[in-house]
Amino acid sequence: xxxxxxAPTAIAESAPQAIVxxxxxTSRSVATLEAQIAGLAANYKAGMVVSGAAIEALDTTGAxxxxxxxxxxxxxxxxxxxxxxxPEFARLLQLAGQRMDAQIETPALVVAADSSRLAGIGRSxxxxxxxxxxxxxxxxxxxxxxxxxxxHPTRIRWRPILYNIRxxxxxxxxxxxxxxxxxxxxxxxxxxxxxxxxAANIFVADLVGLSMLREFAPLITAIIIAGRSGSSxxxxxxxxxxxxxxxxxRTIGIAPLEMLVLPKIIALLIALPxxxxxxDLLGVFGGMLMARTRLDVGYVEFVDRFxxxxxxxxxxxxxxxxxxxxxxxxxxxxxxxFRTEGGADSVGRQTTRSVVQASFLVIVADALFSIAFSxxxx
Amino acid sequence: xxxxxxxxxxxxxxxxxxxxxxxxVVHSGVDLKVHRAEIFAxxxxxxxxxxxxxxxxxxLQRPDTGSIKVLGVDLNHIADPAAxxxxxxxxxxxQHGGLFGSLTVNENxxxxxxxHTGLNGAWINEIAAWKIAMTGLEPEVGEKYPVELxxxxxxxxxxxxxxxxxxxxxxxxxxxxxLDPESADDVDQxxxxxxxxxxxxxxxxxHDLDLLWQVADRVAVLAEGKVxxxxxxxxxxxxxxxxxxxxxxxxxxxxxHEQKQNxxxxxxxxxxxxxxxxxKQK
Numbered sequence: 001x002x003x004x005x006x007a008p009t010a011i012a013e014s015a016p017q018a019i020v021x022x023x024x025x026t027s028r029s030v031a032t033l034e035a036q037i038a039g040l041a042a043n044y045k046a047g048m049v050v051s052g053a054a055i056e057a058l059d060t061t062g063a064x065x066x067x068x069x070x071x072x073x074x075x076x077x078x079x080x081x082x083x084x085x086x087p088e089f090a091r092l093l094q095l096a097g098q099r100m101d102a103q104i105e106t107p108a109l110v111v112a113a114d115s116s117r118l119a120g121i122g123r124s125x126x127x128x129x130x131x132x133x134x135x136x137x138x139x140x141x142x143x144x145x146x147x148x149x150x151x152h153p154t155r156i157r158w159r160p161i162l163y164n165i166r167x168x169x170x171x172x173x174x175x176x177x178x179x180x181x182x183x184x185x186x187x188x189x190x191x192x193x194x195x196x197x198x199a200a201n202i203f204v205a206d207l208v209g210l211s212m213l214r215e216f217a218p219l220i221t222a223i224i225i226a227g228r229s230g231s232s233x234x235x236x237x238x239x240x241x242x243x244x245x246x247x248x249x250r251t252i253g254i255a256p257l258e259m260l261v262l263p264k265i266i267a268l269l270i271a272l273p274x275x276x277x278x279x280d281l282l283g284v285f286g287g288m289l290m291a292r293t294r295l296d297v298g299y300v301e302f303v304d305r306f307x308x309x310x311x312x313x314x315x316x317x318x319x320x321x322x323x324x325x326x327x328x329x330x331x332x333x334x335x336x337x338f339r340t341e342g343g344a345d346s347v348g349r350q351t352t353r354s355v356v357q358a359s360f361l362v363i364v365a366d367a368l369f370s371i372a373f374s375x376x377x378x
Numbered sequence: 379x380x381x382x383x384x385x386x387x388x389x390x391x392x393x394x395x396x397x398x399x400x401x402x403v404v405h406s407g408v409d410l411k412v413h414r415a416e417i418f419a420x421x422x423x424x425x426x427x428x429x430x431x432x433x434x435x436x437x438l439q440r441p442d443t444g445s446i447k448v449l450g451v452d453l454n455h456i457a458d459p460a461a462x463x464x465x466x467x468x469x470x471x472x473q474h475g476g477l478f479g480s481l482t483v484n485e486n487x488x489x490x491x492x493x494h495t496g497l498n499g500a501w502i503n504e505i506a507a508w509k510i511a512m513t514g515l516e517p518e519v520g521e522k523y524p525v526e527l528x529x530x531x532x533x534x535x536x537x538x539x540x541x542x543x544x545x546x547x548x549x550x551x552x553x554x555x556x557l558d559p560e561s562a563d564d565v566d567q568x569x570x571x572x573x574x575x576x577x578x579x580x581x582x583x584x585h586d587l588d589l590l591w592q593v594a595d596r597v598a599v600l601a602e603g604k605v606x607x608x609x610x611x612x613x614x615x616x617x618x619x620x621x622x623x624x625x626x627x628x629x630x631x632x633x634x635h636e637q638k639q640n641x642x643x644x645x646x647x648x649x650x651x652x653x654x655x656x657x658k659q660k
Binding site: 026027031034059060065100 | 505577
């Protein structure tokens, strides 16, 4: 049923002052003529003939192109029109002409945003400030909701808390275990060369124990959870915001913070320290395995040395960081979710932001902890 | 779209289509034909499978058995290049617009042109602006993002995008659902205007009785997996089938019918402007 063009889509000069249009002038074919139309010099004089008898199909895009052509010609002489056009095509061409006149009368509105570099810096500074203030406000609201729930424990929603402990904690055990195990292996492996040089093989227990317990286990756990759970918090709340579920929740009289945010924070406050202990275990185990194969330090020797050199403080320092990381991850994830507005695009953007920001803040917090602990001699 | 081949006046031919989701039978032998340049409406209660049928017509879903021919092409045995060229020949307006949230209205409307024509950006923007104006939107709407639009504007913008490549066939899913009576009226007029201007064949799903009475040439009622009745609203109103009667016997159905009859007596008056206000008073 598609028109089969007999003549090619073309503009041809059959004689001086005579142009013949032919073929199907439709959105699919007219692009080939575009350069020719733009290049048509206005060297045609009055009395020229444009024949449209060979036009086989014309749609709005084609009509637009034809009007462009006519106006190009008109630039040189006076009126130009197409002759012998089928009546339905002539009407379409006329519509295109009316539209083009209207467009010239009302030039498109251009909303010119100040695009200078200074304005850009100003805008991003303003946005960053606004963002920080909003984040603090959100933390404040969470604290308020938390206090409210602490005062009235019946308001705490245990079911979502338990659900979140399972999804963010228990379900993450395999990946956390595997990665910290590998990290333990890597630490012991990297240290083994140096230690062997000084015949200090047994100190691998100190190396693995201190680095895993104090730094690596809490950090790797927090970063994996930021990627795994923080992003899902942002995406879940963001999608709910887009589909007006959050507004619906408010109108029913359920505080979204109590329903969506607090259970996540509480669950992560419980789950992340536990996950960190698990990461400690697997990390040290990985180190032990490496110590035996690379440094000939047996399991018994390793554990013996480990117990002597690692104090309970080292363990507590690592575990103590986990709740802080948990609060950062849960709050940033939920905060970014609530800032979603618009559509699918925005959900993706906020999810990315939640992961980047949570990871960043976790590392900053870790650095601050290091400074604090060294000043406190812990 | 200009040369009509009289040998095959049916734009869509559906025969013996069955569809099932697990145990749930949606269609058990649907047959219908849509003719060139007619406005065809598909109605039925929720769950009657009209949306599924529409999705099958636009290659988003396949029926389990039976054949669907659109613009002479059998959708059961279609290769990818043929499917693409077929898709360029129809336009679809989705119920919730289906506009891309990351693009402005103008970019949304220009997207099919940008993808498939090879025209330069300036022309595409002008043509997109024309299509937007054709659907009755103000030019400044073009610079807005879909989230900033009202329901009626979204429908129009979606229609403008469906028209971008001058389709021969236009599918409308609930074109007036969720609109206020005045906007719904405008959509009625717009659909008639488009058919008149471009000779489009229009297939729509709707529950809007005014749209059915005022705009649709033929209506098919789907129920229990089959077409229960097909014909103009006046013809359908003579049928006794209970699934069809639902559309005429309720208070809304009667009001829309009476309105049509009143108009028939005073043909000089503009059609649905009055009809819709009667609708509002109820």
